[in-house]
Amino acid sequence: xxxxxxxxxxxxxxxxxxxxxxxxxxxxxxxxxxxxxxxxxxxxxxxxxxxxxxxxxxxxxxxxxxxxxxxxxxxxxxxxxxxxxxxxxxxxxxxxxxxxxxxxxxxxxxxxxxxxxxxxxxxxxxxxxxxxxxxxxxxxxxxxxxxxxxxxxxxxxxxxxxxxxxxxxxxxxxxxxxxxxxxxxxxxxxxxxxxxxxxxxxxxxxxxxxxxxxxxxxxxxxxxxxxxxxxxxxxxxxxxxxxxxxxxxxxxxxxxxxxxxxxxxxxxxxxxxxxxxxxxxxxxxxxxxxxxxxxxxxxxxxxxxxxxxxxxxxxxxxxxxxxxxxxxxxxxxxxxxxxxxxxxxxxxxxxxxxxxxxxxxxxxxxxxxxxxxxxxxxxxxxxxxxxxxxxxxxxxxxxxxxxxxxxx
Amino acid sequence: xxxxxxxxxxxxxxxxxxxxxxxxxxxxxxxxxxxxxxxxxxxxxxxxxxxxxxxxxxxxxxxxxxxxxxxxxxxxxxxxxxxxxxxxxxxxxxxxxxxxxxxxxxxxxxxxxxxxxxxxxxxxxxxxxxxxxxxxxxxxxxxxxxxxxxxxxxxxxxxxxxxxx
Numbered sequence: 001x002x003x004x005x006x007x008x009x010x011x012x013x014x015x016x017x018x019x020x021x022x023x024x025x026x027x028x029x030x031x032x033x034x035x036x037x038x039x040x041x042x043x044x045x046x047x048x049x050x051x052x053x054x055x056x057x058x059x060x061x062x063x064x065x066x067x068x069x070x071x072x073x074x075x076x077x078x079x080x081x082x083x084x085x086x087x088x089x090x091x092x093x094x095x096x097x098x099x100x101x102x103x104x105x106x107x108x109x110x111x112x113x114x115x116x117x118x119x120x121x122x123x124x125x126x127x128x129x130x131x132x133x134x135x136x137x138x139x140x141x142x143x144x145x146x147x148x149x150x151x152x153x154x155x156x157x158x159x160x161x162x163x164x165x166x167x168x169x170x171x172x173x174x175x176x177x178x179x180x181x182x183x184x185x186x187x188x189x190x191x192x193x194x195x196x197x198x199x200x201x202x203x204x205x206x207x208x209x210x211x212x213x214x215x216x217x218x219x220x221x222x223x224x225x226x227x228x229x230x231x232x233x234x235x236x237x238x239x240x241x242x243x244x245x246x247x248x249x250x251x252x253x254x255x256x257x258x259x260x261x262x263x264x265x266x267x268x269x270x271x272x273x274x275x276x277x278x279x280x281x282x283x284x285x286x287x288x289x290x291x292x293x294x295x296x297x298x299x300x301x302x303x304x305x306x307x308x309x310x311x312x313x314x315x316x317x318x319x320x321x322x323x324x325x326x327x328x329x330x331x332x333x334x335x336x337x338x339x340x341x342x343x344x345x346x347x348x349x350x351x352x353x354x355x356x357x358x359x360x361x362x363x364x365x366x367x368x369x370x371x372x373x374x375x376x377x378x379x380x381x382x383x384x385x386x387x388x389x390x391x392x393x394x395x396x397x398x399x400x401x402x403x404x405x406x407x408x
Numbered sequence: 409x410x411x412x413x414x415x416x417x418x419x420x421x422x423x424x425x426x427x428x429x430x431x432x433x434x435x436x437x438x439x440x441x442x443x444x445x446x447x448x449x450x451x452x453x454x455x456x457x458x459x460x461x462x463x464x465x466x467x468x469x470x471x472x473x474x475x476x477x478x479x480x481x482x483x484x485x486x487x488x489x490x491x492x493x494x495x496x497x498x499x500x501x502x503x504x505x506x507x508x509x510x511x512x513x514x515x516x517x518x519x520x521x522x523x524x525x526x527x528x529x530x531x532x533x534x535x536x537x538x539x540x541x542x543x544x545x546x547x548x549x550x551x552x553x554x555x556x557x558x559x560x561x562x563x564x565x566x567x568x569x570x571x572x573x
Contacts, residue, residue, distance in 0.1 A: 353460065
């Protein structure tokens with residue numbers, strides 16, 4: 001079936017001879033939308049003729065809030081964007097801030113952030129694969145994968161003290177150095193993961209029902225993926241060979257051996273396959289990194305005022321305490337260049353970029369987030385017409401729409 | 409310097425474009441009347457086939473700013489991985505730009521968000537409605553003259569009671 005982008009503006013579903021069409025409000029509260037998003041579907045029997053997304057139910061003005069919080073405080077807000085992989089957002093945010101300020105991280109911090117970024121990719125793909133299978137009726141895969149997510153929550157807790165919204169990164173480093181206990185937890189997670197992955201792989205990948213529901217559904221061609229600005233697993237499932245970890249290496253990614261997973265299918269099944277294989281590549285990166293974490297300081301030496309001093313300094317010396325307050329206090333902070341920067345990382349969902357405009361003070365003048373969910377959801381009304389109502393959940397699940405990131 | 413510099417200089421003259429660089433971000437500043445032609449040239453001839461982001465910045469309180477709104481187009485060449493940022497400035501009372509939707513379909517929602525947040529109109533956009541804010545909202549929240557706490561809209565939203573619904 002060749003893919004054609006329907007033009008939303010020209011179809012006349014409101015005309016009199018189309019009276020047999022009926023309208024279905026999908027959401028905003030519906031179990032299969034996972035979060036609060038609303039679709040107004042025009043249906044011909046069970047066939048979708050037109051879909052108009054109505055978003056904004058979770059809009060809470062994150063970008064406006066950024067203008068009133070400093071570069072370290074805002075990390076608590078970016079946490080809440082894509083809450084399935086909160087630390088990936090923090091890493092993207094501080095990646096942009098550090099690029100703005102010209103801070104080069106210590107090797108140890110780069111490795112730890114890389115491990116965490118890959119754990120977050122697993123975190124996100126595990127839930128996404130699990131729930132998109134759950135929406136199609138496969139309950140077991142969801143439970144198996146959620147068990148693995150619990151272990152990642154434990155790892156987050158071990159590193160930062162928080163399971164969910166960790167607020168772990170800081171400008172020029174992270175909150176606490178990791179412990180041996182954390183390293184052991186990551187190791188044991190890696191050891192157990194492949195078996196669970198193989199089990200779910202056996203449950204889904206060659207499952208007749210699952211393939212029938214996903215193969216050839218929601219096809220996105222390579223040209224359209226590029227034209228619609230798709231990135232991440234969705235673009236790679238359509239054959240766009242692009243991964244910022246390889247193309248614009250950041251953190252410690254150049255040190256590791258891993259593959260970029262691409263397919264040409266462009267349908268829901270291809271997106272599922274890309275995510276499944278990316279998980280194995282992530283595990284490979286974590287296994288390489290966890291055995292080779294360099295020794296040394298975790299934070300950049302706080303010579304300038306931008307970086308917070310180590311906690312032990314804060315608690316045990318007056319200089320550290322003064323330095324801490326200099327950075328934290330609202331009328332002090334650190335100077336920034338009067339410049340703008342766009343920096344992006346490969347988040348689990350795609351290119352998560354921040355466009356920061358700094359005005360010299362310690363608060364961003366403007367912090368634009370380029371949310372991958374938002375961009376990917378704009379594709380949805382173009383690929384859904386012609387499919388059945390039951391395919392709506394399959395396509396929604398495979399696009400991995402996180403409403404908190406969508407609306408910010 | 410960007411690989412698109414000779415191309416743009418050939419089509420638009422070297423004097424009309426202001427190039428700048430901050431770390432790895434290469435930026436070109438173009439006038440609002442030529443922004444569509446520049447984007448079209450970059451897409452058709454320069455190979456910048458992906459529009460990564462469109463966003464705005466309200467420069468009302470920005471140091472040494474002369475114009476009101478900065479609109480930022482982040483472009484990407486997916487073959488070479490090269491990035492280019494196209495900047496343009498628009499001003500009150502009626503900030504308007506041509507829509508990039510005919511070039512990139514991805515511009516659809518990005519431009520709607522810029523319209524929603526800053527009130528910049530994009531002519532030629534097929535469906536320029538508010539996207540994140542409710543339709544009855546009248547202000548543009550990311551403008552700098554809009555207060556962080558709002559103007560009391562929250563208390564005045566129409567409430568639908570159970571008996572009316």
